[in-house]
Amino acid sequence: MLVLREQATSQTFKIIPRLFVADSMIITDEITRDSITYSITITQLDYYAVISKIIALVEGHTYTLTVLDGANVVYKDKIFCTNQSATTYTINNGEYVQNTTDNEFIVYE
Numbered sequence: 001m002l003v004l005r006e007q008a009t010s011q012t013f014k015i016i017p018r019l020f021v022a023d024s025m026i027i028t029d030e031i032t033r034d035s036i037t038y039s040i041t042i043t044q045l046d047y048y049a050v051i052s053k054i055i056a057l058v059e060g061h062t063y064t065l066t067v068l069d070g071a072n073v074v075y076k077d078k079i080f081c082t083n084q085s086a087t088t089y090t091i092n093n094g095e096y097v098q099n100t101t102d103n104e105f106i107v108y109e
Contacts, residue, residue, distance in 0.1 A: 001078045006059040012052040017067060017075040020044045026066045027055060027079065040067070057081040 002013050022042050028035040036056060042049040057063065059081050067075035 001080055002065065003080050003082060004055065004057055005083055006057050006081050008054065010052050010054050012050060014045075014048045014050055015042075015067065015075050015077065016048050017042070019069060019072075019074045020049055021069045022049070022067045022074050023070065024068045025051070025053075026068065027057075028064045028066075029058070030062045030064060042067075059083050 002015075004011050004013065020042065022040060024037055025040050026035055026037050038053055038055070040051055040053055042051055044050075051067075057079070061081050063079040063081070065075070065077045065079050066073055
């Protein structure tokens with residue numbers, strides 16, 4: 001799974017495709033089912049490919065990524081969009097407040 005940000009500038013990510021030839025990618029929002037096709041060029045570095053593109057993403061949404069060479073699928077993956085750090089990500093950032101207690105129990109006989 002790729003973790004990308006919601007931003008208006010170019011994002012760079014690495015993939016390991018079946019072939020190092022691709023001319024387009026389709027990104028489909030899993031919530032709204034809207035698809036956007038982007039024309040791309042990939043750069044091969046050692047065993048992986050690098051893609052740099054401005055992508056319209058919405059924070060908190062997941063997407064499917066399909067990289068194509070003509071009609072042939074060369075790579076498939078999922079994208080998760082978040083502006084939080086991937087290492088400290090929390091699903092309920094700022095929405096849940098934990099209650100603290102002193103753990104004192106009263107037992108009646």
